[in-house]
Amino acid sequence: MAHPASLQSEAAPGLAAPPATNLANVPAFESACAGSDCLPAGPAISPELPQPMPGHLPIKSLPKTVLEAIERLDKAPQEHPIAFEHFRASLQQAEVAQNELRRLSFAKQLGRGKSPSERSVGGASVPSAASMTPGRFVTPSRPLDVASVRSDFPALDQSINGHDLIWFDNAATTQKPQAVIDAMSNFYARDYSNIHRAAHTLAARATDHYESARETVREFIHAGSVDDIVFVRGTTEGINFIANTVGGSLQEGDEILLSEMEHHANIVPWQMVARQRGAKIRVIPFDDRGELMMDEYRRLLSLRTKVVSVTHASNTLGTILPVEEIGSLAHKYGARYVIDGAQSVAHLPIDVTALNCDFFVFSGHKVYAPTGIGAVYIRPEIQETLPPWQGGGNMIHRVTFDETTYAFPPNKFEAGTPSIGDAVGLETALRYLRQFDIQSVASYEHGLLEHAWRELSGLDGVRLIGGATHRTGLVSFVIDGLSTEHVGQELDRHGIAVRTGHHCAQPSLRHYGLESTIRPSFAIYNTHAEIDRMISVIRSLHRQR
Known part of the structure; x- marks a missing residue:
């Protein structure tokens, strides 16, 4: 069993600097590292990980919770006075010690590209938000089944002005899957603390x-x-x-x-x-x-x-x-x-x-x-x-x-x-x-973009903005004779949420001599049928000019 390396520390006020202490000879650390509580020894930590501050344990091999070892030392200070005084001096600020040591142990155990199922500290799985969320996470190869995805987002299951909601304001913000809502609720219900x-x-x-x-x-x-x-x-x-x-x-x-x-x-x-x-x-x-x-x-x-x-x-x-x-x-x-x-x-x-x-x-x-x-x-x-x-x-x-x-x-x-x-x-x-192959997500959303671009470009009086070769799934446009605000309100009347305005990017719109555009933007839960509904409303508005 690999033991923590010798520990060095600066002298605390009123104490002589303790000599290097081989903690392998201290029973508290012997027992602390005897089972699965000790992080396994391994190759040296990569240079980007910070080295321990004076008074902190080196990261090469750390007990799961150093405070447990300190507790044991506290029971027998006479037997190991140097080690006891060392810890009492160097870990006076328990907040700092817990903070740094917990973070560094995560860096050691988690920072090596392990999959979520492999994450553990001291042999015990790390509780994560996802682990508290029932039935939402499947294998990483889950196909992008849009109907299934839509059922994961409760906000989409509602009517606005008598129409099923279409959320085309994803560049501003996205709706939340039930998994996120459940995970946060469970955290606040059971695990909340500083x-x-x-x-x-x-x-x-x-x-x-x-x-x-x-x-x-x-x-x-x-x-x-x-x-x-x-x-x-x-x-x-x-x-x-x-x-x-x-x-x-x-x-x-x-x-x-x-x-x-x-x-x-x-x-x-x-x-x-x-x-x-x-x-x-x-x-x-x-x-x-x-x-x-x-x-x-x-x-x-x-x-x-x-x-x-x-x-x-x-x-x-x-x-x-x-x-x-x-x-x-x-x-x-x-x-x-x-x-x-x-x-x-x-x-x-x-x-x-x-x-x-x-x-x-x-x-x-x-x-x-x-x-x-x-x-x-x-x-x-x-x-x-x-x-x-x-x-x-x-x-x-x-x-x-x-x-x-x-x-x-x-x-x-x-x-x-x-x-x-x-x-x-x-x-x-x-x-x-x-869960989804991000390339599949990008490809699907690009298909939505092409559909919207093709339909809008076929409408008289619609001016599409931009047209770069490589784009994400959003479209900016204006309609001759109609204010962007009016178009946005009419779309909302049909349950379709789009962004209108300058989009917090005034210089880019002024390049085209504009102060405002209509901007539908797409996400994994949007569909081609929703785009067709938007186009139908725009055609109707176009006829009313």
């Missing part, structure tokens, strides 16, 4: 839920480690976090490159930082078909370029940007590369390692999860270069009135009590979507 603190059972359960959600996000976007995943409230907060941490190193004359088709959430935070730091915003234009002009992008790049931040897919045009090529060029000039994945995460395969981005950010509510939760992927090589964004509990190691030392990522970037229940919902939503 996390990363306290020694009671519910705190452990809630922490396991939260960190299991982090692992599920890691798996879904193919990140290398759970330490690369930071939870935020959504894409807007995520980009503000990135802008304010990366932006601190900007100097006067530095340049930030954004595309012309960005959502306001990927414009305004960078404008604010640019004003503070004396940097400049440069804009990569797109052509009338909605294609990013890569020659112009190459022309704009220079040694002054410090940040390139672009959407993966436009929320007004549906254009899928060549994000791999954009990133490769950005890195040639040493720029940080940010991808806004809000419009791609539910519709395209995401592999942040293959994308070679420094940051990837998305919102849960765009991918069948609740509002109030999202995630930022941070490339491991740059995590330690980023300052904390917000201060408070959970993100600290030690606080005095003179200085504060911070926790390791991702905790360093997660101040205060997080949205724990929403993280449960996010995990469940991602596991729900992961």
